[in-house]
Amino acid sequence: MNKLKRIWANKWVRFGVVSLIYLLWFVVWPGNLWLLPGLLVIYDIYISKRMYRLFWQRHKERKRTNKTYRKTAEWIEAILFATVVATLIRIFFFEMYVIPTPSMEKSMLVGDYLCVSKVAYGPKMPNTPLSFPFVHNTMPLSQTKRSFVEWIKWPYHRLRGWSRIERNDPIVFNFPHGDTVALVEPSNDYYLLLRNYQRAFGAEEGRKRLLDQTELVYRPVDKRENYVKRVVGMPGDTILIEHSEMRINGMPQADIPGKQYNYVVVTNGTPINGETLSEMGIARSDTYYDAATNSYADLPLTAENAARIAGMKNVVKVVKREAQGADPDIFPFDERYAWNVDNFGPLWIPRKGATVALTLDNLPLYRRIIEVYEGKKLDVKDGRIYIDGAPAEEYTFGMDYYFMMGDNRHNSLDSRYWGFVPEDHIVGKPSFVWLSLDKEKSFPGNIRWNRMFSRIK
Incomplete structure (x- = not known):
């Protein structure tokens, strides 16, 4: 033990070990070469100590001689340390999530507090790394003030995980229609709200009335609301729902x-x-x-x-119960597809690298993928489809897509209402329930002890 202590006392050994951990965790695993300059900070801490002489030495001296300064500094250091550690845990390892609706009953109940594993499918690097800690998309006590800034924007990048997504996995993901939010009803689907206005007042007048009534805000992928559903359709699958019963690839x-x-x-x-x-x-x-x-x-x-x-x-x-007739609020919101929650499809789910022939008939199925999720400019002129200004008769998908449904099939807003979930929206896999509270009971009778630390299936 004494020999190990002597080895660790060597500044070059400490510099080498800490540098290796930093390189593997923050550079190699995430694939972020722009974090390499962090080695200079580690070098200064253990070897050159220039910043120590310029700042930390004075800081430690003031802490030694000034009681008020010492108490204040200790609080600030403790808060900063806790914030950094908690942020790293949320990004790389796990996050907490509470079930707000009954869409997944009986698998997950309203009031279940879940531990969501980020390493199951691989941690997703944040698109907006500069944000207020411990909140999602709005500041505390506010429904409108954003908790993040977009001075730095990172493209989609997912680290290697322990496993792959499998059919019927429960998954937490960012709400695909959450890119636009109407502040008059921030918890509702903006596109559904817009369709309701347009049905009532016409396409242009409906949009104008909604915009006159509310402010719209845009949210990047990682700041969209979190949903939890079950993967029922994998990339490349063809799904069909007849009389509420689902068939996958026949x-x-x-x-x-x-x-x-x-x-x-x-x-x-x-x-x-x-x-x-x-x-x-x-x-x-x-x-x-x-x-x-x-x-x-x-x-x-x-x-x-x-x-x-x-x-x-x-x-x-x-x-x-069985829904009858076409539902205009069912994906893809086009009269050519007379679908409802109990009779839906057949629908092919896009797979990365797969190519589909584009026609005016199937364009409603894939238009949002092309324009929103994959960022292409799409136009239809004189009966022809143009992507990024060039005529397009086919399209090759750049990401995998999934079809999600709730286990409570008649009480779930899921992919039947908003279509595909892109791979860059996947957050993680619910692992277990660490707390469960029944909203219809008072404390302590509201604690569902039988669900505590139960695994999610």
Whole structure:
């Protein structure tokens, strides 16, 4: 041990070890050669000590002789150290995320606090590295003031991870339609809001009225809201939903435990016991009973719970909901695609390097990819498609894309509503629930002890 201490006391040994760690972690792994000048700082700390003589020596002397200065400096140093460490952990290793909606029930519940692994698929380097710590896209106590500046913009770059994305993985990602936010309703999809205005007032007048009512803000990829869904379609897959059942490349989707749909449940006039519904994990807000029709209009049920309710003596009928007709708010928002949440596709999911023939008929499927996600200039003139000013009859995709859906199929805003999720929007993989709070109960009864530190499947 004493020999190791003597070796470590050598300034060149310490410089070499710290430099190697710095090179591997911050230069080689991220592939950021522009961080090489950091070696000069390490050299100064351990070898030349010029900055030490110019600043740190005076700083340490003032701390020794001035009590007020010492106390203030110690607080500042502790805060800076904690901020740097927490930021590095969030970027490279894991981040916390809370489930705000029931779109993933029964796999993940409203009030679940998740630990999201960044190393599962590889940490994604931030697009906007200069930002206020510990917040996402707005400053504390504000819904409008941005928490970041775009003085430095980094292109998409993902480090090597432990595994690859697999079909049916739950994934946290940046909301693809979150590039534009209407501050009048910052939590809602701007493009859905715009379509509603345009249906009511016409294309141009609807856009004008919305812009007159609210300010719009733009957010880069890493500052868009975080969503969590399940990957049901991989790059290169063809998906089809018929009567709410999904087929992938012609085969039925693998069973997902806890997947649920909305059902109409008709009784003989006697409601189902509330405790029974609670035992099934159905929130009170989802159990409205209409005494006039003796029915529950939209009861979210798994197949097991639907069978259990159908066997109750006071239940007359249990019917799964199914959307009818074309839904104008379903991707790709074009009358040529008469799809809805229960009847959707077939749809091919783009794969990096794959080439697709472009036509005016299939352009609605891929237009946002080309214009927004891959940054090309696209125009349609005289019935012809132009990309970056040149006529285009085909397009080769620069990224992989994914199709995401919630396990609560009739209560999930997912890829059926906004299309593909680009690979540069992937944040990480939920690993486990570290805390779970039931919003319908008060403390301490609101703590779901059985979910604490449970793995996400």
